[in-house]
Amino acid sequence: MTDAAMTPDSAHPSKSLTHADERTKKRNAAERRFHAYGIGAICTGMFFLIALLAAILSSGLPAFRQAVVEVPFTLTQEQYDEAEKALLKTGKYTEYFVTSLTDAMESEGVEIEFDKKAIERLLGKVGGDLRAYYRENEDQLGTPVSFELAAASRVDRYLKGTFKREDLQSGNRFFMPEDFNLIDAMREAGLIKQVFNWNFLTGVDTGVDNPGGAGIGASVLGSFFMMLVVLVLSLPIGVAASIYLEEFAPKNRFTDFIEVNISNLAAVPSIVFGILGLAVFIQFAHLPQSAPLVGGLVLTLMTLPTIIISTRASLKAVPPSIRDAALGVGASKMQAVFHHVLPLAAPGILTGTIIGLAQALGETAPLLLIGMVGFVARYPDTFVEGFIEPNSAVPAQIYNWAARSDAVFTEKAWGGIIVLLLFLITMNTIAVILRRRFERRW
Amino acid sequence: MSFVKLTTSALALTAMAATAAVARDQVQVAGSSTVLPYASIVAEAFGENFDFPTPVVESGGSSAGLKRFCQGVGTEHTDIANASRAIRDKEIKACAENGVTDIIEVRIGYDGIVFASQIQGPDYTAFTPSDIFNALAPQVMVDGALVDNPHKQWSDFNADLPAADILAFIPGTKHGTREVFEEKVIAAGCEATGAMEAMIAGGMSEDDAEDACLSVRTDGLSVDIDGDYTETLASIDANTNAIGVFGLAFYENNTDKLKVATMSGVEPTTESIAKGEYPVSRPLYFYIKKAHIGVIPGLKEYAQFFVADEVAGPDGPLAAYGLVSDPELADTQQMIADEETMGSNS
Numbered sequence: 167m168t169d170a171a172m173t174p175d176s177a178h179p180s181k182s183l184t185h186a187d188e189r190t191k192k193r194n195a196a197e198r199r200f201h202a203y204g205i206g207a208i209c210t211g212m213f214f215l216i217a218l219l220a221a222i223l224s225s226g227l228p229a230f231r232q233a234v235v236e237v238p239f240t241l242t243q244e245q246y247d248e249a250e251k252a253l254l255k256t257g258k259y260t261e262y263f264v265t266s267l268t269d270a271m272e273s274e275g276v277e278i279e280f281d282k283k284a285i286e287r288l289l290g291k292v293g294g295d296l297r298a299y300y301r302e303n304e305d306q307l308g309t310p311v312s313f314e315l316a317a318a319s320r321v322d323r324y325l326k327g328t329f330k331r332e333d334l335q336s337g338n339r340f341f342m343p344e345d346f347n348l349i350d351a352m353r354e355a356g357l358i359k360q361v362f363n364w365n366f367l368t369g370v371d372t373g374v375d376n377p378g379g380a381g382i383g384a385s386v387l388g389s390f391f392m393m394l395v396v397l398v399l400s401l402p403i404g405v406a407a408s409i410y411l412e413e414f415a416p417k418n419r420f421t422d423f424i425e426v427n428i429s430n431l432a433a434v435p436s437i438v439f440g441i442l443g444l445a446v447f448i449q450f451a452h453l454p455q456s457a458p459l460v461g462g463l464v465l466t467l468m469t470l471p472t473i474i475i476s477t478r479a480s481l482k483a484v485p486p487s488i489r490d491a492a493l494g495v496g497a498s499k500m501q502a503v504f505h506h507v508l509p510l511a512a513p514g515i516l517t518g519t520i521i522g523l524a525q526a527l528g529e530t531a532p533l534l535l536i537g538m539v540g541f542v543a544r545y546p547d548t549f550v551e552g553f554i555e556p557n558s559a560v561p562a563q564i565y566n567w568a569a570r571s572d573a574v575f576t577e578k579a580w581g582g583i584i585v586l587l588l589f590l591i592t593m594n595t596i597a598v599i600l601r602r603r604f605e606r607r608w
Numbered sequence: 609m610s611f612v613k614l615t616t617s618a619l620a621l622t623a624m625a626a627t628a629a630v631a632r633d634q635v636q637v638a639g640s641s642t643v644l645p646y647a648s649i650v651a652e653a654f655g656e657n658f659d660f661p662t663p664v665v666e667s668g669g670s671s672a673g674l675k676r677f678c679q680g681v682g683t684e685h686t687d688i689a690n691a692s693r694a695i696r697d698k699e700i701k702a703c704a705e706n707g708v709t710d711i712i713e714v715r716i717g718y719d720g721i722v723f724a725s726q727i728q729g730p731d732y733t734a735f736t737p738s739d740i741f742n743a744l745a746p747q748v749m750v751d752g753a754l755v756d757n758p759h760k761q762w763s764d765f766n767a768d769l770p771a772a773d774i775l776a777f778i779p780g781t782k783h784g785t786r787e788v789f790e791e792k793v794i795a796a797g798c799e800a801t802g803a804m805e806a807m808i809a810g811g812m813s814e815d816d817a818e819d820a821c822l823s824v825r826t827d828g829l830s831v832d833i834d835g836d837y838t839e840t841l842a843s844i845d846a847n848t849n850a851i852g853v854f855g856l857a858f859y860e861n862n863t864d865k866l867k868v869a870t871m872s873g874v875e876p877t878t879e880s881i882a883k884g885e886y887p888v889s890r891p892l893y894f895y896i897k898k899a900h901i902g903v904i905p906g907l908k909e910y911a912q913f914f915v916a917d918e919v920a921g922p923d924g925p926l927a928a929y930g931l932v933s934d935p936e937l938a939d940t941q942q943m944i945a946d947e948e949t950m951g952s953n954s
Contacts, residue, residue: 374645
């Protein structure tokens with residue numbers, strides 16, 4: 167630092183401008199140290215951020231790829247009728263598919279010893295997909311259809327390199343050591359390959375024995391509907407409450423009491439709102455369990471204080487001259503607030519709302535009590551049903567997957583975190599765009 | 609005023625939801641986290657195989673599930689409670705107070721855990737809960753006094769056991785199996801060796817002593833495995849002296865690598881577990897609210913599907929995941945078909 171010597175306006179003028187005295191040197195050193203601390207703090211923060219992102223991406227990105235078995239498959243009318251007669255219909259479909267895959271392997275020239283059991287081990291739960299397809303497309307019976315169906319979780323991990331030959335100490339009913347050779351042979355014949363896992367983004371949760379088929383789509387929708395409820399309820403209520411408290415309410419003990427309580431509410435642990443939601447919305451008001459509507463209502467309670475506090479802060483930040491000017495040219499109090507103060511406070515209000523929503527988006531604890539953490543595997547049929555049909559939420563889904571034993575579910579939990587972050591970034595981007603549009607300077 | 613509009617529409621939506629709540633069309637299940645994996649397998653398959661919507665299964669524990677189940681009759685209450693234990697009299701009474709009187713008890717199968725070790729390893733062939741407690745508890749009884757566990761080898765406390773270093777791989781705390789292990793093995797050993805009495809005599813309340821009886825030593829000789837049994841097996845393979853806790857089904861598929869120890873003289877087999885002779889097992893249940901059958905579409909079908917031979921039988925997907933299937937499954941199927949409630953014949 168060569169400019170250290172050049173500090174001309176010292177409180178105690180030194181004897182020489184070119185040679186700093188002891189005091190000045192000390193002060194300059196203190197300043198340099200402070201700079202270093204600041205840079206150090208930022209670097210530490212950046213390091214953790216990068217480490218976190220790297221960990222999330224490296225663990226989560228594999229969830230977006232999926233090993234599939236691709237094979238042309240023909241289901242005859244007789245097979246279809248027979249399968250539909252069985253109790254476990256999907257089991258029948260799987261059986262047919264295994265047979266057809268075995269034939270395909272012979273015709274593709276896979277020259278390796280294998281039995282049907284081995285094929286079953288390599289396949290995911292294909293029956294459900296097959297049945298769903300043929301129920302929709304009965305006209306496809308008898309004609310060959312090319313299917314891409316999820317392979318078993320260990321096949322998936324082997325192709326991704328997270329499950330290696332040397333990891334397998336001994337075989338079991340899920341996987342035998344010789345299966346590795348079979349996978350290699352099938353990969354060479356083009357029967358097994360890796361594709362982008364659209365199902366992860368669009369699918370629903372699956373049973374613990376079907377990690378390959380699990381998707382986060384339904385819970386993203388659940389989170390979306392919850393956020394909609396939170397936004398629609400907490401923004402108008404929060405803004406109305408803060409405008410009244412800030413601009414109209416008389417300053418007395420009662421309003422002071424309300425103010426203190428709003429601040430206190432902001433600090434209440436979220437699980438408390440969950441208990442409240444269970445008691446009030448489900449048991450008293452008889453709203454449906456596990457529904458995004460109830461989740462949204464609970465999170466609204468949680469978000470309201472945040473929004474009120476930030477809205478009041480941004481209303482306070484509007485210069486009083488704006489109000490005075492509006493009142494001076496004859497506007498009513500309400501006109502002054504709605505035409506002049508509120509538009510100027512809007513950017514701050516939006517920021518507060520987005521922070522509140524982001525907090526609500528990542529919340530799992532209150533959802534636990536209203537039944538949104540569990541096995542929910544369906545999409546709502548209509549927009550209205552989106553609010554009242556049982557659904558999960560993204561953080562709840564991540565929590566669920568992380569607790570399951572299959573490594574593919576853990577991978578999907580990480581993938582879910584990426585989806586959650588993307589959701590959050592989208593929300594923030596919208597906030598930034600809106601803020602830019604409303605922003606006014608004075 | 610757009611605020612007014614928004615608020616009114618929100619209220620309208622709430623009202624709409626309240627009316628729609630009456631017409632719930634999916635089965636709602638809550639309860640044991642041990643049953644949850646099985647229930648999720650069945651729920652998914654049920655959704656795939658029937659035209660009914662996929663049931664919603666929540667966890668939260670047997671007690672919480674039964675409590676919600678007992679809150680009343682009506683679509684806002686759950687239809688089925690999963691439980692890893694039988695319903696208690698207290699709970700039946702609580703149910704009755706809220707009008708839930710006709711309950712169908714369905715036993716879906718058994719959850720059994722076994723102690724196994726390397727096939728070439730030391731002769732761990734017979735254990736009692738006291739042996740496991742003496743090996744793994746943080747404090748044990750030595751010469752009539754409660755002391756920090758000094759045992760390093762199995763032969764230190766039982767001359768019949770091999771002189772091999774103690775090392776055990778047990779299910780981690782997030783496993784349902786952990787609970788059985790704690791209750792049926794560690795706690796039983798705690799009582800049998802007199803350690804529990806000594807704790808109470810030492811000034812602990814009975815509840816505290818019961819809790820203290822469930823803990824395991826933390827000096828590295830007892831290792832929690834949070835992954836699946838494959839991980840336990842890998843650890844056993846790497847440690848000649850170790851014993852590990854497995855599900856029965858898993859052990860049976862790996863008899864070439866593992867040998868199993870008897871518990872209190874009973875060999876773990878599907879039969880001995882089903883009969884209740886083997887001590888470290890428990891039946892798994894779910895409870896159906898009979899009043900909801902016919903109101904909630906698919907409820908009876910779900911229950912019947914759950915215990916069907918194709919699902920809960922020895923070759924079904926539940927057994928493949930580790931459930932010990934119930935040899936009396938046919939009776940259970942008949943019971944659901946007849947909607948036979950608890951107490952109607954026993």
